[in-house]
Amino acid sequence: MSTTLLHQSFGIRDYRQTRIEFTGGVTRFHVEPSEKKVCCPMCGSRNVIRRGFKRREFQASPIGLRQTVVAAALPRVQCHDCGTTR
Known part of the structure; x- marks a missing residue:
């Protein structure tokens, strides 16, 4: 799924899909x-x-009758400009 489809389907911008997993x-x-x-x-x-x-x-939102989850790896960053680590 490209970034455009992620945005159109789930409203997710600036993220790329790494894989899809079907379990349980x-x-x-x-x-x-x-x-x-x-x-x-x-x-x-x-x-x-x-x-x-x-x-x-x-x-x-579910796809058909299947529950759908978006698993995101959210980055932790340290800023050189303001000094914040979040």
């Missing part, structure tokens, strides 16, 4: 941010260093 009646879309779009959540600067990530799962 659940369709799980794994996504991660596009490298160019990672920025500081406080000031919006792109002058950041990645400091790992945190996995989060979000319920999405």
Whole structure:
């Protein structure tokens, strides 16, 4: 699924799909941010260093009768401009 389809289907922008997993009646879309779009959540600067990530799962609209989950790897960043680590 391309980034355009992620946006049209689930409203997800600036993330790319890494894989789809079908387990136990659940369709799980794994996504991660596009490298160019990672920025500081406080000031919006792109002058950041990645400091790992945190996995989060979000319920999405069902596809047919199957439950749908979006599993995102949300980046943890340290900003050089404002000094924030989030």
